[in-house]
Amino acid sequence: QKEVEQDPGPLSVPEGAIVSLNCTYSNSAFQYFMWYRQYSRKGPELLMYTYSSGNKEDGRFTAQVDKSSKYISLFIRDSQPSDSATYLCAMSAGGNQFYFGTGTSLTVIP
Amino acid sequence: DSGVTQTPKHLITATGQRVTLRCSPRSGDLSVYWYQQSLDQGLQFLIQYYNGEERAKGNILERFSAQQFPDLHSELNLSSLELGDSALYFCASSVVARSDTQYFGPGTRLTVL
Numbered sequence: 064q065k066e067v068e069q070d071p072g073p074l075s076v077p078e079g080a081i082v083s084l085n086c087t088y089s090n091s092a093f094q095y096f097m098w099y100r101q102y103s104r105k106g107p108e109l110l111m112y113t114y115s116s117g118n119k120e121d122g123r124f125t126a127q128v129d130k131s132s133k134y135i136s137l138f139i140r141d142s143q144p145s146d147s148a149t150y151l152c153a154m155s156a157g158g159n160q161f162y163f164g165t166g167t168s169l170t171v172i173p
Numbered sequence: 174d175s176g177v178t179q180t181p182k183h184l185i186t187a188t189g190q191r192v193t194l195r196c197s198p199r200s201g202d203l204s205v206y207w208y209q210q211s212l213d214q215g216l217q218f219l220i221q222y223y224n225g226e227e228r229a230k231g232n233i234l235e236r237f238s239a240q241q242f243p244d245l246h247s248e249l250n251l252s253s254l255e256l257g258d259s260a261l262y263f264c265a266s267s268v269v270a271r272s273d274t275q276y277f278g279p280g281t282r283l284t285v286l
Contacts, residue, residue, distance in 0.1 A: 069215075099277075106175065106263055106277035107216070151216060159229035161206075161275070165215035 066090055069152055069164025078173050082139040086152035086164045089133065093154040093162075096128050098137045101149045101166065110150075111137065142171045176200065177266050177278035185284045191252040194281045198245055198266030204228070205247040206267075206275060207239055211260040222247055223269075254285045 069086045076082055084098075094115055099107035111126040113119045113135075119126045125138040135154075139146055149166040176199035186192055198205050207219040209232075218231035222241035233239075236254075241247040251258060261282050265275040 104279075106177070106265075106279050108175070108277070109274060112274060153216075159221050160218050160231055162218075163216035165213075 066162040067152060067154060067164045070167055071165055073168040073170060075170045075172060076142055078142060078144060078171055080142050080171070082142050082146070082169060082171075084137040084139075084150050084152075084167050084169070086135050086154075087133055088135075088154055088162075090154075090156065090162075091130075091133065092156040094157050095155040096126070096135050097153040097155075097161075098124075098126055099151040099153060099163075101151060103148075107151055142169075144171045144173050147171050175276040175278065177202075177264060177276050179262075179264050179278040179281050181281060182279065183282045183284075185286065186254060187286055188254055188256060190254050190285075191250065192254065192283065194249040194251070194262050194264075194283075196247045196249070196264030196266075196278060198247070198264075199276055202266035202268050202276070203245065204267045204269060205241055205245070206265040207233075207247070207249050208263040208265065208277075209260050210263060210280070216263070219249070251283070256285050259283055259285045 096113045098111040100110045101107045116130045123140045127136045147170045151166045152164040178197045204223045206221045210216045219233040221229040239249045261280045263280045264278045
């Protein structure tokens with residue numbers, strides 16, 4: 064079993080839709096949860112960072128962590144064509160090693 | 174632009190060959206991480222250096238090695254290349270040794286023919 068599971072999609076939504084991206088994990092020691100956005104032929108870019116459980120909001124983006132279910136989500140409100148990218152979840156137990164999901168490909172159609 | 178630079182952008186080589194990938198971290202960052210990204214495996218952590226010293230090892234093959242120099246740039250050496258080594262190789266950097274915020278470079282696309 065992989066440490067982190069992420070549905071690869073692809074996900075295609077109309078402009079303005081609410082997008083929900085999810086990851087599950089198996090290691091209960093994970094405390095730090097990140098979402099990265101990766102445009103085609105570019106490096107991943109840190110989007111959201113959350114410590115432990117709870118919600119965090121930044122503009123149109125909301126990250127949720129449910130440690131009891133080992134489940135994290137990223138919500139994108141009022142999605143824009145510029146949000147079209149691959150979204151990677153990542154997590155860490157606080158050490159040096161990050162564990163990444165395989166990424167979900169999102170396309171927002173104008 | 175994250176401030177992390179990687180060269181070259183693309184590399185095409187043959188099986189059995191050896192290549193070196195180079196990374197310069199963001200100004201002020203002491204820690205460098207190397208990752209391999211392939212379609213089926215996603216982003217895999219290879220190795221981390223902090224201020225010239227190896228700090229953590231992930232799924233790095235024995236044919237691969239890395240080092241960080243006094244000016245903090247890092248090189249990833251890949252030898253006896255196989256077709257399966259074709260992937261994107263990313264470098265990331267952070268200020269401290271144990272960081273939950275890493276900044277990624279644009280990557281080097283390696284194609285082994």
